[in-house]
Amino acid sequence: xxxxxxxxxxxxxxxxxxxxxxxxxxxxxxxxxxxxxxxxxxxxxxxxxxxxxxxxxxxxxxxxxxxxxxxxxxxxxxxxxxxxxxxxxxxxxxxxxxxxxxxxxxxxxxxxxxxxx
Amino acid sequence: xxxxxxxxxxxxxxxxxxxxxxxxxxxxxxxxxxxxxxxxxxxxxxxxxxxxxxxxxxxxxxxxxxxxxxxxxxxxxxxxxxxxxxxxxxxxxxxxxxxxxxxxxxxxxxxxxxx
Numbered sequence: 001x002x003x004x005x006x007x008x009x010x011x012x013x014x015x016x017x018x019x020x021x022x023x024x025x026x027x028x029x030x031x032x033x034x035x036x037x038x039x040x041x042x043x044x045x046x047x048x049x050x051x052x053x054x055x056x057x058x059x060x061x062x063x064x065x066x067x068x069x070x071x072x073x074x075x076x077x078x079x080x081x082x083x084x085x086x087x088x089x090x091x092x093x094x095x096x097x098x099x100x101x102x103x104x105x106x107x108x109x110x111x112x113x114x115x116x117x
Numbered sequence: 118x119x120x121x122x123x124x125x126x127x128x129x130x131x132x133x134x135x136x137x138x139x140x141x142x143x144x145x146x147x148x149x150x151x152x153x154x155x156x157x158x159x160x161x162x163x164x165x166x167x168x169x170x171x172x173x174x175x176x177x178x179x180x181x182x183x184x185x186x187x188x189x190x191x192x193x194x195x196x197x198x199x200x201x202x203x204x205x206x207x208x209x210x211x212x213x214x215x216x217x218x219x220x221x222x223x224x225x226x227x228x229x230x231x232x
Contacts, residue, residue, distance in 0.1 A: 004160075033219070033220075042222070042224045042225060043161075043207065043222045043225070045219060045220070045222075048219055056219060091160055091161070093161075105151065105163050105166060106151075106163075106220060107163065108153075108160035108161040108162070109160055110159065110160045111159075111160050113158075
């Protein structure tokens with residue numbers, strides 16, 4: 001398996017522009033997660049899906065952020081409009097769910113490094 | 118509240134010496150515990166997990182972790198450090214019930230192994 005695939009790997013944009021980050025999870029995984037990593041705040045969970053349905057979006061910073069998972073093999077994280085403080089590395093991860101509500105190991109993509117000027 | 122703590126921001130070790138990276142957690146119930154490593158400009162890579170059973174868990178790249186229930190800790194260990202082990206290490210916990218199994222990460226520990 002190719003692992004979790006993210007695109008683009010790097011994105012430079014100007015403040016106010018729309019940014020769309022893409023993720024393809026590992027085939028067969030039923031959980032998908034979006035994280036953000038910054039020096040100041042560390043690794044933050046933004047939102048996660050189970051079977052394509054958003055379960056917890058309490059980590060989404062504000063209404064400028066939205067995420068979708070139209071099918072089991074694709075998810076997007078959109079920022080509109082983007083701001084300089086959104087500059088960070090955004091990771092996607094996927095996993096299997098287990099009985100009892102636990103999950104198997106999460107596998108991370110390589111990340112998208114976003115710079116908003 | 119459920120939480121994970123990595124008490125050291127940085128650990129410095131000489132190559133060939135044993136290393137320990139500490140992690141403690143606060144939870145009621147039986148969590149699943151994970152260690153991940155992040156090399157510069159890379160995503161997080163899974164090292165090992167503890168679910169139940171033996172208190173010593175073997176992982177990737179020669180790492181192991183020691184679970185201590187009374188201290189609610191899962192410390193990452195390696196008998197002989199390599200310069201290539203220098204990276205950022207994250208401890209994480211997943212709780213089964215009211216949080217839907219999502220991972221809670223510690224703040225990370227920067228490991229530096231000097232020749």
